[in-house]
Amino acid sequence: DIQMTQSPSTLSASVGDRVTITCRASQSISSWLAWYQQKPGKAPKMLIYKASSLESGVPSRFSGSGSGTEFTLTISSLQPDDFATYYCQQHNSYPLTFGGGTKVEL
Amino acid sequence: QLQLQESGPGVVKPSGTLSLTCSVSGGSIGRSSYYWGWIRQSPGKGLEWIGNIYYSGSTNYNPSLKSRVTISVDMSKDQFSLNLSSVTAADTAIYYCVRQAAQTFDYWGQGTLVTVSS
Numbered sequence: 584d585i586q587m588t589q590s591p592s593t594l595s596a597s598v599g600d601r602v603t604i605t606c607r608a609s610q611s612i613s614s615w616l617a618w619y620q621q622k623p624g625k626a627p628k629m630l631i632y633k634a635s636s637l638e639s640g641v642p643s644r645f646s647g648s649g650s651g652t653e654f655t656l657t658i659s660s661l662q663p664d665d666f667a668t669y670y671c672q673q674h675n676s677y678p679l680t681f682g683g684g685t686k687v688e689l
Numbered sequence: 690q691l692q693l694q695e696s697g698p699g700v701v702k703p704s705g706t707l708s709l710t711c712s713v714s715g716g717s718i719g720r721s722s723y724y725w726g727w728i729r730q731s732p733g734k735g736l737e738w739i740g741n742i743y744y745s746g747s748t749n750y751n752p753s754l755k756s757r758v759t760i761s762v763d764m765s766k767d768q769f770s771l772n773l774s775s776v777t778a779a780d781t782a783i784y785y786c787v788r789q790a791a792q793t794f795d796y797w798g799q800g801t802l803v804t805v806s807s
Contacts, residue, residue, distance in 0.1 A: 584752075617793045626785055626797035627736070638795070670736060674792035678751040681736040 585609055585673050589682035596687060602658040604685045606671035611651045615675035618647055618656045621684075622667045631656065632674070661687070691715040693786050693798035700804050701780075707773040707803055711786030712766075719744045719764040724789040727760065727771045730800070731782035741789050742769055776805045 586609035596602050606616065614634040619627035629638045631647040634654060644659040658665055666689060671682040697709035711725070718725060726741030740750035742760045750758050754773070762769040773780060781804050788796040 615792070619794075626800050627794070628797075629793055629795055632791070632793045672736075672793070677749050677792075678753070679738040679792055681738070683735050 584678055585612060585676065585680055587671055587673055587680050587682035589669075589671055589685050591685060592683065593686045593688065595689070596661050597689065598661055598663055600661045602661050602665075602687060604656045604669055604671075604687075606649075606654045606656070606682050608652045608654075608673055608675075612673045612675035614650045615673060616647070616649065616654045617672045617674055618645075619670045619672065620665075620667045621670065627670060630669075658687075691788065691796050693788065693796055695784060695786050695798045695801040697801060697803070699802060700806055701776050702807050703777055703805055705776055705805075707771070707776050707780060707784075707805075709771045709784055709786070709801065709803070710768050711770070711798060712768050713788075714767070716767075717764075718762060718767050718769065724749075725762065725769045726787050726789050726794075728785045728787055728794065728797075729780075729782040730785070731779075733779075734782075737782075739771065739773075739784075778805050781805045 588607045590605050616634045618631040621627040630641050635647045646657050668684045668686045692714045694712045701707045724741040727739040742748045757774045759772040783800040785800045786798040787794040
């Protein structure tokens with residue numbers, strides 16, 4: 584299985600901050616990486632797929648980059664609605680696997 | 690707008706079988722080229738992909754659960770189901786049904802909590 588490791592596990596930030604979350608894969612996954620946002624009591628919502636492709640309807644302040652084994656999710660200017668937990672997921676091969684999550688808090 | 694809704698018992702006895710159904714509305718399982726699957730989330734193990742099924746009946750399962758999992762589809766009802774046998778407390782989790790597009794998950798049900806307890 585491909586192991587996905589996110590850092591940090593918790594991130595303290597303020598509205599307007601630029602936020603960066605890192606995800607590392609245990610082996611190369613090319614650009615097959617997705618990012619999800621999850622709020623308490625809700626299902627995850629896909630933000631980005633194939634490392635940098637923005638899902639329809641997702642604000643442009645979200646962006647993704649990287650390839651191979653190292654990836655980042657960037658929120659250019661953190662908004663109140665963005666306080667949530669973020670997960671990466673490799674979509675290179677089965678079994679599909681997720682990172683442990685990064686909680687973005689005030 | 691596509692919607693997915695999980696249903697099934699909220700409590701399952703240890704060594705029993707967990708059975709959940711996902712009802713799809715706003716679209717048809719059979720008239721699409723997507724896989725339909727299950728993901729669970731527990732505090733101890735985070736998000737875990739369980740497996741998926743294509744309308745043809747072709748399946749993929751997580752090797753860690755493969756010996757205990759069966760996913761089936763009923764196209765006439767636009768439903769697909771999860772059976773997980775020999776459950777233990779470690780199977781206590783929120784179970785989500787999902788639509789899988791190119792190995793990503795673009796539609797999710799709201800999730801249903803299943804507790805394994807006697």
